[in-house]
Amino acid sequence: MKIVIAGGTGFIGNELVSHFEKQSHKVLILGRKKINKPNYFIWDGKTVEDWKNELKETDVLINLTGKSVDCRYTEGNKKKIFDSRTNSIKVLEKAFNEIGESPKTWIQASTSTIYRDEYESSNDEENGIIGEGFSVEVAKKWEKTFNEVKLDCKKVTLRMSIVLGKSGGAFPILKRMTKLGFGGKQGVGKQMISWIHIDDLKNIIELAIQNQWINGVINCVSPTPITNEEFMWRLRKRNFLSFGIPTSEKLLKFGAKLIGTEPELILKSRWVSSKKLDKFGYDFIYPTFDKALNVL
Numbered sequence: 001m002k003i004v005i006a007g008g009t010g011f012i013g014n015e016l017v018s019h020f021e022k023q024s025h026k027v028l029i030l031g032r033k034k035i036n037k038p039n040y041f042i043w044d045g046k047t048v049e050d051w052k053n054e055l056k057e058t059d060v061l062i063n064l065t066g067k068s069v070d071c072r073y074t075e076g077n078k079k080k081i082f083d084s085r086t087n088s089i090k091v092l093e094k095a096f097n098e099i100g101e102s103p104k105t106w107i108q109a110s111t112s113t114i115y116r117d118e119y120e121s122s123n124d125e126e127n128g129i130i131g132e133g134f135s136v137e138v139a140k141k142w143e144k145t146f147n148e149v150k151l152d153c154k155k156v157t158l159r160m161s162i163v164l165g166k167s168g169g170a171f172p173i174l175k176r177m178t179k180l181g182f183g184g185k186q187g188v189g190k191q192m193i194s195w196i197h198i199d200d201l202k203n204i205i206e207l208a209i210q211n212q213w214i215n216g217v218i219n220c221v222s223p224t225p226i227t228n229e230e231f232m233w234r235l236r237k238r239n240f241l242s243f244g245i246p247t248s249e250k251l252l253k254f255g256a257k258l259i260g261t262e263p264e265l266i267l268k269s270r271w272v273s274s275k276k277l278d279k280f281g282y283d284f285i286y287p288t289f290d291k292a293l294n295v296l
């Protein structure tokens, strides 16, 4: 297959590129950095340029583009967070229109943060309750822009929970903090963490490409979300640490300002499940956090 990965230079992108290259697919990457590789093309994520010609005969388009939400939500950053997501979708649609083609499948990144701050029960694709606040608005606008794409292709929206991997994302930071002694619960510790191992995410994307019946929203989450308190306890245990300093909500808010991030990323309760993955009988490689920890 010919697979184009827009925003393919980040954590998930790099993982997907090597995954699909190992299977001898032809992988093309769109990114803003100056990288000298034959399958890499520079774009700005908002303007159709010569890169559009590289899209010819694309089987799968995977769009992961988005300014990281791990920053202070200043007005400037908020705009970049929104624009990077919506502009990339619009420009990819425009580019395909200009070459007069459509990919067979378009897989679009989104986030399970779209659901509400949830302490009562889990949110699946059918019955999940959409939340409110800045990050929810980002997710809603992101998905709305994608839903408005009129190309003749199968569309899949990945509502990803926190993706655990060694090479990027939030996990290496949490592990480092834990080893430094700050591996206690964060805030009240009762907030749920839905998570997925990067290898399962890659397999789910592959399933979504191969199975013609899978389309629409997929919650990319393992079947065993746990509380923040349990998450941190298991992480400490795995690293042979009997104690970790807990971080109060107040301290988290103060610390987040100092290091230029938002406390919501840690304090929001994300309790998400996937009926769709159940229905299609997806068999998780890492169904529990302990199993995932063994390889992280």
Ligand SMILES: NC(=O)c1ccc[n+]([C@@H]2O[C@H](COP(=O)([O-])OP(=O)(O)OC[C@H]3O[C@@H](n4cnc5c(N)ncnc54)[C@H](OP(=O)(O)O)[C@@H]3O)[C@@H](O)[C@H]2O)c1
Pocket: 006, 007, 008, 009, 010, 011, 012, 013, 030, 031, 032, 033, 044, 045, 064, 065, 066, 067, 068, 069, 080, 084, 088, 109, 110, 111, 112, 159, 160, 161, 162, 163, 164, 168, 169, 170
């Ligand atoms: N990792 C997670 O746990 C997680 C969970 C849920 C959702 N997601 C979403 O999944 C996507 C991929 O995640 P990731 O962890 O791989 O993120 P990442 O490492 O931050 O990579 C994001 C990609 O977006 C591109 N990008 C950033 N700002 C841009 C801008 N203003 N214009 C154009 N391109 C821009 C970057 O490319 P260049 O800077 O090289 O151009 C990079 O390739 C993101 O949209 C993220 O929000 C991730």
